Amino acid sequence: MTLNLERMEEILDGRPAYRGRQARAAVFSRLCRSWGEATDLPQDLRALLAREVPLEIPAFLSRSADGGTAKAAIRLADGETIETVLMRHRPERNTVCVSSQAGCPLGCVFCLTGDRGYSRNLSRGEIAAQVLFWSRFLKESSGRVRNVVFMGMGEPLLNYDAVLGAVRIFNDPEGLGIGARRISISTAGIVEGIARLAGEGLQVNLSISLNAPDNPLRSRLMPINRTYPIEAVLKAAAGYIEKTGRRLMIEYLLLAGVNDSPAQAGELAARLREYLPRLFFVNLIVYNQTGKYLPSPAPAVAEFVRVLEGEGVAVTRRYRFGSDIGAACGQLAGEAPVPA
Ligand code: SF4
Numbered sequence: 001m002t003l004n005l006e007r008m009e010e011i012l013d014g015r016p017a018y019r020g021r022q023a024r025a026a027v028f029s030r031l032c033r034s035w036g037e038a039t040d041l042p043q044d045l046r047a048l049l050a051r052e053v054p055l056e057i058p059a060f061l062s063r064s065a066d067g068g069t070a071k072a073a074i075r076l077a078d079g080e081t082i083e084t085v086l087m088r089h090r091p092e093r094n095t096v097c098v099s100s101q102a103g104c105p106l107g108c109v110f111c112l113t114g115d116r117g118y119s120r121n122l123s124r125g126e127i128a129a130q131v132l133f134w135s136r137f138l139k140e141s142s143g144r145v146r147n148v149v150f151m152g153m154g155e156p157l158l159n160y161d162a163v164l165g166a167v168r169i170f171n172d173p174e175g176l177g178i179g180a181r182r183i184s185i186s187t188a189g190i191v192e193g194i195a196r197l198a199g200e201g202l203q204v205n206l207s208i209s210l211n212a213p214d215n216p217l218r219s220r221l222m223p224i225n226r227t228y229p230i231e232a233v234l235k236a237a238a239g240y241i242e243k244t245g246r247r248l249m250i251e252y253l254l255l256a257g258v259n260d261s262p263a264q265a266g267e268l269a270a271r272l273r274e275y276l277p278r279l280f281f282v283n284l285i286v287y288n289q290t291g292k293y294l295p296s297p298a299p300a301v302a303e304f305v306r307v308l309e310g311e312g313v314a315v316t317r318r319y320r321f322g323s324d325i326g327a328a329c330g331q332l333a334g335e336a337p338v339p340a
Contacts, residue, residue: 002058002125003126005128005169006123008023011052019041022041023038025175027175028128028174029176031135031136032055033055033056033136034056035050036050057133059072060072060073068089069085069086070085070086070088076126080102080120081102082102082126082130084096084134084152092143092146093147094134095149096134096145097152098131098149099127099130099153100121100122100127100153100158101154101155101159102118102119103116103118103119103120103154104116104118104155106224108188108209108222108223109220109221110211110221110253110292112290113152113154121154121162127166130152131148132176145176146182148170148182148183148184156186156193157194157197158193163185167185167202179203180204181203183204183205184204184207184249185197185204185205185207186208187208188208188209189222189225189228190224191233194237198239198243205249206240206246208233208237208248208249209222209252210233210250210251211251211252211253212259212264213259213264213268213271214267217259221259234275237275238275246279249280249282250272250280250281251282251283254284254285254287254295255287255296256287256294256297257294260300265303265304265308266311268282269311273311273313282313282315283316283317283318284304284315284317284318285317286317286318
């Protein structure tokens with residue numbers, strides 16, 4: 001298994017506590033690429049860890065033409081491939097997008113990951129390995145990962161324990177040291193998961209993909225809506241805001257002629273204001289064309305924004321990024337080649 005943290009903990013269990021601290025520092029703070037570099041550990045322990053918990057992360061790297069985005073296809077021990085993306089739009093704003101599952105069971109119709117189907121949940125170590133990969137990569141240019149977003153393959157709240165385990169690893173000040181406020185979890189609206197996350201006392205950001213103002217359309221785009229319809233999702237969202245006092249992001253992917261009319265913008269604003277009286281904003285995402293749909297044209301996007309803002313709803317727009325290497329939203333399909 002890539003970064004088998006469970007096995008690492010088993011091996012370190014029963015040894016003096018400082019050995020555990022040294023081993024974790026080697027992996028997450030000094031970013032060692034092999035146990036051979038962890039020279040503060042005794043040789044026999046290094047050899048055992050090298051055999052049982054290899055630190056190598058086999059990956060195939062591709063970069064966008066503008067250099068702002070890179071994608072790594074990581075091969076896991078069982079042959080599954082997952083993808084993770086590094087976005088470098090401003091100096092020192094390095095953001096890593098991580099996958100939480102190999103494939104995804106939710107089958108949103110606009111998403112290539114949904115097309116690929118579902119293989120399995122990732123372990124905490126397999127999620128952490130993605131950020132570790134980019135931390136090592138950035139270390140070469142004295143950079144570091146600043147933000148982590150769970151927006152890659154999979155539905156994070158269907159792999160709750162591993163995702164939260166990984167969040168704690170990212171957050172550890174003695175390790176990667178990524179502040180909770182710089183970590184975002186994006187969900188298609190798993191109601192129980194939203195309620196559970198609200199009770200964690202964590203400062204992480206939550207975003208919910210809505211993508212439609214009404215249930216018939218949302219069920220067509222996102223089959224999970226038949227289990228968790230808009231009302232249930234927005235009630236859970238309101239509970240989350242109430243309990244955490246944190247601002248929530250509603251994601252809305254604009255598809256030409258499908259969900260981008262001014263009337264739909266009005267309906268969306270009314271729905272949101274009915275359920276979420278405060279502390280939310282809408283992030284509009286321009287679709288990266290993957291064959292099935294067309295991105296909304298700029299005038300339609302501008303009109304959608306105008307209607308939402310006219311109804312008092314705060315709006316942001318996510319940039320397109322990395323579409324030439326299949327690294328943008330909805331384009332992670334695990335198809336890139338990986339080295340043998
Ligand atoms: S958009 Fe997200 S939840 Fe939907 S199929 Fe793709 S990865 Fe899964």
